[in-house]
Amino acid sequence: xxxxxxxxxxxxQRTCVRLRQDLETPLTTLTTPFGTALYLYARSSDSVAxxxxxxxxxAFCYDDHNLxxxxxxxxxxxxxxxxxxxxxxxxxxxxxxxxxxxxxxxxSFSQATADALNLLTKAGxxxxxAFSLPDHLPPILVQALYQQRQYGSESMFVAGRLALDAxxxxxxxxxxxxxxxxxxxxxxxxxDLGPRGHTSERWNATTGVKGEVHTWVGSAEGVAxxxxxxxxxxxxxxxxxxxxxxxxxxxxxxxPQDDASLFDxxxxxxxxxxxxxxxxxxxxxxxxxxxxxxRPITVDEERTPVxxxxxxxxxxxxxxxxxxxxxxxxxxxxAPEARPVxxxxxxxxxxxxxxxxxxTLSSQALSGALGIPGAGGxxxxxxxxxxxxxxxxxxxxxxxxxxxxxxVDRLMKQQDEQEKKKP
Numbered sequence: 001x002x003x004x005x006x007x008x009x010x011x012x013q014r015t016c017v018r019l020r021q022d023l024e025t026p027l028t029t030l031t032t033p034f035g036t037a038l039y040l041y042a043r044s045s046d047s048v049a050x051x052x053x054x055x056x057x058x059a060f061c062y063d064d065h066n067l068x069x070x071x072x073x074x075x076x077x078x079x080x081x082x083x084x085x086x087x088x089x090x091x092x093x094x095x096x097x098x099x100x101x102x103x104x105x106x107x108s109f110s111q112a113t114a115d116a117l118n119l120l121t122k123a124g125x126x127x128x129x130a131f132s133l134p135d136h137l138p139p140i141l142v143q144a145l146y147q148q149r150q151y152g153s154e155s156m157f158v159a160g161r162l163a164l165d166a167x168x169x170x171x172x173x174x175x176x177x178x179x180x181x182x183x184x185x186x187x188x189x190x191x192d193l194g195p196r197g198h199t200s201e202r203w204n205a206t207t208g209v210k211g212e213v214h215t216w217v218g219s220a221e222g223v224a225x226x227x228x229x230x231x232x233x234x235x236x237x238x239x240x241x242x243x244x245x246x247x248x249x250x251x252x253x254x255x256p257q258d259d260a261s262l263f264d265x266x267x268x269x270x271x272x273x274x275x276x277x278x279x280x281x282x283x284x285x286x287x288x289x290x291x292x293x294x295r296p297i298t299v300d301e302e303r304t305p306v307x308x309x310x311x312x313x314x315x316x317x318x319x320x321x322x323x324x325x326x327x328x329x330x331x332x333x334x335a336p337e338a339r340p341v342x343x344x345x346x347x348x349x350x351x352x353x354x355x356x357x358x359x360t361l362s363s364q365a366l367s368g369a370l371g372i373p374g375a376g377g378x379x380x381x382x383x384x385x386x387x388x389x390x391x392x393x394x395x396x397x398x399x400x401x402x403x404x405x406x407x408v409d410r411l412m413k414q415q416d417e418q419e420k421k422k423p
Contacts, residue, residue, distance in 0.1 A: 014097065016061040018090070019261075021054045021082050027248055027262075033064045034164050035267040038244075044232065045255040052406045056230050056259040057085035057155075061093050065165030068096040069263045072157040073179050073230040075202055079148035080131060080402055084155035084205040087127050091120040096161040102170040103217045106194075110215040113174045117209050124205025128153050134409050138387060141408055148401050152206035156199070158228035162220060162265070169220035175228075176201045176213050182238045183216070184225040188272035190238070191216075191223065224268040232260030239264075240275025383415045 008017050017039075019025045025041040043054035055074035060067065070092040074081025095116045103109035133145055156177020163170050175181050178199050183191040193216040201211030227238055234256065235243055244262075251260075266274065390404045390411075 014061045014063045014066070016059065016093065018059040019057070021057055021086070022052075024048075025058075027244060032062055032067070034067070034162075035265055036269065037062070037067075038262070038264040038266070040244075040248075040260070040262045042232065042251055042256055042260045044257060044259050046403060047259065048255045050403055050406055050410075052403050053082050054259045055081045055085060055402075056232070056261040057082065057089045058261045058263055059089040059093050060263060061097055065163070066097070067162040067164075067265060068093045068160065069228065069265070070096075070157055070159040071179060071228045071230060071261050071263050072155045073177065073259070073261075075154035075156065076401075076403075077148075078152060078154035078204075078401075079128060079145065080153050081155055082402060083127050083131060084124060084153035084203065085157075087120065087124045087205055088117075088155045088157055088203050089159075091117070091123065092157065092159045095120075096159060096172075099161055099163075099172070102163065102166065102168070103172055103215075106215045106217050109172055109174065109217050110213045113213045113215060114209045117176075117203050117213070121204075121206060121208045124153070128205050134405065136412060137405065137408060138412075141390070141404065145401050145405065152204040154202045154204045154210075156197070156202045160226060160228065162226065162267075164220055164267075170218065171220045171223055171226065172215070172217045173226070173228075174213055174215045176203060176209065176211060179228065179230050180238075181228045182226070183218075183223050184227075184238065184273050185222050186224045186268060186270070186273065188270075191218070220267070224270070224273045225264070225266050227262070227264040229262040229264075230258070230260055232256045232258035233262060234258075234260075242275055383411050383418075387411050 008015065017030075019039070019041045021041075021043075024043060025039065027038060027040040030037045030039070037060070039058060039060070041054070041056065041058055046052075047054050055076050057072040057074065058070070060069035062068075070089040072085035072089045072092075074083075074085035078084065095113075103112065128149060131149075133142065137145075156175075156179050158173070158175040158179045158181040160171065160173040160181070163172075171183065173181055173183065173193065175197055177197050178201075180196065181193065183193060185191055194214060197214050198211070203209055229239070233239060233247065239247070239262070247256075247260075387408055390407045
């Protein structure tokens with residue numbers, strides 16, 4: 001398996017790239033016949049510190065004129081959300097690639113996507129059931145994981161298909177959940193894709209689609225850029241090149257609070273669509289890249305062809321990138337009563353309240369679980385306290401099952417080693 005964070009598969013029809021979930025993929029540029037694709041994958045600070053797998057998953061496929069992509073955000077409070085994200089991402093790419101023609105409209109595309117996702121539950125259920133829990137886990141954690149397995153593994157997503165060799169080139173986008181997706185025209189204006197999704201919408205690997213699959217279908221002739229990403233980027237607008245440079249520099253020493261993934265394809269890059277008047281200076285970005293072959297973002301001087309060798313003709317730019325409205329603007333304008341309301345979680349009896357547990361689940365406690373002395377003069381919790389803390393966090397759904405399982409396993413091994421050293 002490659003060490004650069006990607007798995008690449010090429011057949012006569014297409015090339016597919018799947019990013020690994022257990023390590024970082026720095027911002028990478030890929031030149032294709034129809035434009036430049038940028039992608040990245042960064043695990044959360046907790047996952048990096050604990051050396052555990054990330055919950056996001058990113059995969060895409062392309063040939064000379066076609067592209068599919070899926071950016072999936074696994075739900076950490078479900079059973080091993082990374083499993084659902086991986087099955088979902090691969091399944092979406094395969095299904096979107098199979099589309100022979102432009103969907104008739106957004107409504108029919110939404111129904112077709114939902115039907116495809118519900119059929120994908122066979123593979124999802126097999127993957128969830130086949131996952132083996134490590135031996136020697138405490139019974140209370142096994143019980144929590146069993147309950148989560150019964151509930152299923154879940155993920156949100158944003159995905160798309162670009163068909164640029166058709167008589168009328170088209171773009172079809174779909175999303176479930178609140179991961180942002182954007183299409184930008186030549187003037188740097190956001191194409192109106194409709195309302196953003198909600199966190200209550202997701203795909204369950206066992207039961208299928210929960211909520212409404214949102215879609216947009218339109219011509220590719222006026223689209224200069226398409227981007228999909230997870231909320232770990234922590235930006236309220238489509239990231240500009242300057243935003244990406246800043247994030248990369250920050251993440252070198254301070255990983256994001258949540259897993260972050262981005263897929264960004266530029267069909268016709270320009271200062272209006274990427275957010276800068278000139279390419280970043282190489283030395284500005286050098287420290288942010290973690291492998292030599294990574295390259296800084298560049299803005300091509302000429303427009304990139306969509307099909308054959310005919311470039312897209314663009315109108316004079318009339319607005320700056322600073323004028324982009326946040327993707328959440330429509331959500332903010334909606335009446336409060338129109339917004340979906342998620343039910344309050346039911347807390348098991350005999351466990352500390354949420355505020356108390358969140359306070360305990362601090363970076364100091366995580367440091368203690370990793371064998372690092374307590375920070376700020378505070379004593380490191382005992383091994384038993386730390387085990388109980390992670391067990392309770394899993395039961396309450398305040399942390400992912402994967403992280404809790406890894407931490408408890410590590411703590412138990414650490415305790416065994418300490419016992420062996422005793423005279």
